[in-house]
Amino acid sequence: MLKLILRRLLLEALPTLLVLVTVTFFLIRLAPGGPFSSEANMPPEVMAAIAAKYRLNQPAWQQYLGYLADLARGDFGPSFKYKDFTVNDLVWAAVPVSFRLGLMAFVVAVVVGIAAGVTAALRQNSWVDYSVMGIAMIGVVLPNFVLAPVLALVFAIGLKWLPAGGWEGGKLIYVVLPVAVLCQHYISVIARITRGSMIEVLGSPFIRTARAKGLPAGYILRRHALRPALLPVISYLGPAFVGIITGSVVVETFFGIPGIGQLFVNGALNRDYPMVLGLTILIGALTIFFNAVVHILYGFIDPRIRIH
Amino acid sequence: MHSPSHAPSAPTLVERLARPLPPLPGLDDTLSHSIRGRSLWADARRRFLRNRAALASLVILTVIVLLCAFGALPSPHAFDEPDFDNMHVAPATDTAHWFGTDNLGRDLYVRTLLGGRISLMVGALGALVAVLIGTLYGATAGFLGGKTDSVMMRFLEILASFPVMFLVILLMTFFGRELWLIFLAIGAVSWLDMARIVRGQTLSLKRKEFVEAARVCGVSRWGIITRHIVPNVLGIVAVYATLLVPSMILFESFLSYLGLGVQEPMTSWGALLEQGAKSIEAAPWELGFPAAFLITTLFCFNFIGDGLRDALDPKDR
Numbered sequence: 268m269l270k271l272i273l274r275r276l277l278l279e280a281l282p283t284l285l286v287l288v289t290v291t292f293f294l295i296r297l298a299p300g301g302p303f304s305s306e307a308n309m310p311p312e313v314m315a316a317i318a319a320k321y322r323l324n325q326p327a328w329q330q331y332l333g334y335l336a337d338l339a340r341g342d343f344g345p346s347f348k349y350k351d352f353t354v355n356d357l358v359w360a361a362v363p364v365s366f367r368l369g370l371m372a373f374v375v376a377v378v379v380g381i382a383a384g385v386t387a388a389l390r391q392n393s394w395v396d397y398s399v400m401g402i403a404m405i406g407v408v409l410p411n412f413v414l415a416p417v418l419a420l421v422f423a424i425g426l427k428w429l430p431a432g433g434w435e436g437g438k439l440i441y442v443v444l445p446v447a448v449l450c451q452h453y454i455s456v457i458a459r460i461t462r463g464s465m466i467e468v469l470g471s472p473f474i475r476t477a478r479a480k481g482l483p484a485g486y487i488l489r490r491h492a493l494r495p496a497l498l499p500v501i502s503y504l505g506p507a508f509v510g511i512i513t514g515s516v517v518v519e520t521f522f523g524i525p526g527i528g529q530l531f532v533n534g535a536l537n538r539d540y541p542m543v544l545g546l547t548i549l550i551g552a553l554t555i556f557f558n559a560v561v562h563i564l565y566g567f568i569d570p571r572i573r574i575h
Numbered sequence: 576m577h578s579p580s581h582a583p584s585a586p587t588l589v590e591r592l593a594r595p596l597p598p599l600p601g602l603d604d605t606l607s608h609s610i611r612g613r614s615l616w617a618d619a620r621r622r623f624l625r626n627r628a629a630l631a632s633l634v635i636l637t638v639i640v641l642l643c644a645f646g647a648l649p650s651p652h653a654f655d656e657p658d659f660d661n662m663h664v665a666p667a668t669d670t671a672h673w674f675g676t677d678n679l680g681r682d683l684y685v686r687t688l689l690g691g692r693i694s695l696m697v698g699a700l701g702a703l704v705a706v707l708i709g710t711l712y713g714a715t716a717g718f719l720g721g722k723t724d725s726v727m728m729r730f731l732e733i734l735a736s737f738p739v740m741f742l743v744i745l746l747m748t749f750f751g752r753e754l755w756l757i758f759l760a761i762g763a764v765s766w767l768d769m770a771r772i773v774r775g776q777t778l779s780l781k782r783k784e785f786v787e788a789a790r791v792c793g794v795s796r797w798g799i800i801t802r803h804i805v806p807n808v809l810g811i812v813a814v815y816a817t818l819l820v821p822s823m824i825l826f827e828s829f830l831s832y833l834g835l836g837v838q839e840p841m842t843s844w845g846a847l848l849e850q851g852a853k854s855i856e857a858a859p860w861e862l863g864f865p866a867a868f869l870i871t872t873l874f875c876f877n878f879i880g881d882g883l884r885d886a887l888d889p890k891d892r
Contacts, residue, residue, distance in 0.1 A: 283733045291742070295749065408873040410825055412832045412845075413866045416852035424856055509738065516740070517832065521852070531741060532833055535748040543745055550738040558736050 271566055275559045287551040292334060295540050296327055334544075343545030348537040354545040357530060362549075364434060365519070365526030369511050371446045376453035376507065381500065383454065384461025385488075388496075391466055399458065406455025411514055415448045415521045432523040445518045452514070453507050460503055465496040498569055505561040509554050619810070622886040629882025632875035639872055643691035652682035654689045655840035663858055674864045677850060686842050687864050693843040694824050694869070697757060698876075701823035704762025706816045709769025714804045716770070717777025718796070728774070731767055739764045740829075747835040757836060761826050769815055776808045810887040817880035821873040828869065844869040 317323070325333070337344055343354035387399040422444060423431035435441050468474065469492055477487045516528035523529075527546055534542035623629060651671050652658065661670050662680035674683035716727040743760045750756060780786065781804065789799050828845025830836035832852075837843045844865045851862030 279732075283736050286733055287737055290737075291745070294742075294745065404874075404877065408821070408870055408877060410828060410848075410869070410873075412829065412848055412852065413862070413870070416855045416862060420855050420859070512738075516744075517829065520833065531744070535744050536834075538749070543748075547738060547741050547745065550741055551736070554738050555736045 268567070272563050275563055280555045280559045283555050284548075284552055287555075288335070288338065288548055289331070291544055291547045291551075292331055293327070295544055296330075338548070343548075344541040346539055346542050348534070348539040348542065354541050357542065358527065358545060358549065361525055361527045361530045364524060365512070365515055365528060368442065368445055368449065368518070368524065368526060369508075369515055371442060372449035372453070372511050373508065375446060376450040376457060376511070377500075377504070379450075380454040380457025381461050381497070383458040384500075385465055385493075385496075387458065387462045388465035388469065389488075396462075400462065403455040403458045406451050407459070409451065411448050411452065412517050412521065414451055415444075415518065418444055418448060419521075432521070434522075434524045445522045445524060448521075449511060449514050449518050453511065457500055457503065457507070460499050461496065464499045465492065468492050468496040494568060498565070501561060501565055501568065505554075505558045508557045512550060512553065619883075619886040623882050626882040626885060628878045632878035632882070635871065636875040636879065639691065639868065639875070640695060643688045643695060647685045647688045650682060650685050652685050654685045654842070655681065657681055663854075665858070666860055675858065675860045677858075677861055678854060681840075683847075683861065683864060686847060687844075687868055690842040690844045690847050690865060691868055691872075693754075693837055693841065694827060694845070695872070697754075697761065697827040697843070698820040698824035700758045701761040701765065701827070702816050702819040704758065705766040705769055705819055705823075706812060707766075708763070709766035710773050710805060710808065710812055711800075712766065713770035713773030713775075714777050714800050714808065717774035718781055718800050718804055720778070720781075724774075731770060734764075735767050737764075743826075743830065744833070744835060747830060754837065754841075757827060757830065761823055761830075765819060765823065765826070769812070769819070772811060772815060773808050776811055777804050780804055780807055814880060814884045814887055817876060817883055821876040821880075824869070824873065824876075 323330075334344070341355075343358065346352050346354050346357060349357065383399050383403070387396045390396050419431045422429045429440055429444050431444075433441055474487060474492060477491050482491075512528075515524075515526060516532060518524065519526045519528035520532060527550070531543065531546045531550075533539075534546065647654070650673070657680040658670075658672070658676060659680055661672055661676050663678055664670070664672060664676050666673060666675040666683075672682050672684065674687055677683055677686070712727065712731075716724045743764060746756065746760050786799060786803055789803055794802070824844070827836055827843060828848060831843045831845030832849045834849065837846055839846075847865035848862060848869070851858075851865060855862050
């Protein structure tokens, strides 16, 4: 088990991260135009000073190595746009916000999604099943940038129950709408996956055996059916996590939440290279780490994986 | 072949084989003359046509596609021409603004259909790129196997753990927002799942006898991949391609919503939704019509994809 964890993290996650850093770094260097090209009529000495400050006068490989060295110390460098701030200042102010939002959406999606899927599977082809799956179909299709304004219109502008935007340190009433919009798609997908695999598991011989032994239904469900039925769900958790982080771009932009999604979009629009690079790497690292965790978790639940 | 003959004088084997079969009740005459093998595709078509949701979706989708292609012709308005007398007006028939106008007085009916053209095109072309790359990549990896396979799959895993959406946003902002770049970016990052699925199929296919036969006959590896493996995975590819189109459309809408997709005065459903979301209080139709088109289209593709899966995937039979 420990070997699997180490191999997954050191031999797979780290090199992947390095590739990501390299690709992103040189991709940005390839881009035409720069963050300072819009500032007109600057004396050449000032330009040179700026270039020296941000290491722009060095050849690309030297910049790259310098960046890697900074990165190893956890330093993302200075922000090009917000000139008195480092990327670290801005990112670490935004991370807790996004993390809180994402975690809540994630938990809601997993709990509600699995519950809905199991309920539908246990009453297959009944009206419960059809209505759960009908709602799930809508949830799969409905984009969050349609749902967000509609929910805001109904609950914030129409009923005035909830604020239409803002964060205010993450007070509960400010969180409800963003979390609802963010987790909606994943509830639906998880419910569909759970239902499908649950139906398959419930039809398999070992469940029949358990039933034949006279075990109570609830016990069979908890002890025998749930674990294998949740395997596909767990392998979906990696993509779901990434999707929730990505989805927070739309949600944060719409509801005006000061998280990393908004920071990224603004950074990209302002050509704030270190900001965009740093966020891509941070989110990439999270993605890679989370995929590794899911893989290890998978091995923990399904012993067959560990052998490979 | 050894069934007891009912004829008074037993015909020879050759005569029996040459004789047309008696017509079967309820079957078309042309079919009754010879036993026609039902191919996988004919079988699948029959099953698909029995699926009402999928069939209805196909009809609705065809209507939407035709509307997007030709529906703007009867409207007197151009997609980029502001109507200064009717800015931000609700849907009305007397001004021929059937879906109302946006904040600049541009006709929303024409713009919705034009946006649909772009969205559908991005969806279809993006899916096509993803399917082409994914199928070839997966088939090659699965067929060659061994070291090549593990290297190719490792590369895939690395790509899969990239924060794709962020890289695309990065590409769009730094390299300009050109339409072809959107196609390319969306298609190029979406082929991973396709490659995985095709690889799995190929692994099981390549041990089949007909592939061995082809190898014995001296068909080249490339020939086997393109002529024997790829046609046999087409079924599952068709299913996933159909499900890819809506996710491509969503992806493009997402980009356009962030202002990174199609640029003014061109538009797409995502771009229209972005404007609609801003003025939802004052002009709900600006969100309503594009959203209705987008969601209906996504629904249709999903139902058609599910229908195709039921029709083509032997596992669920």
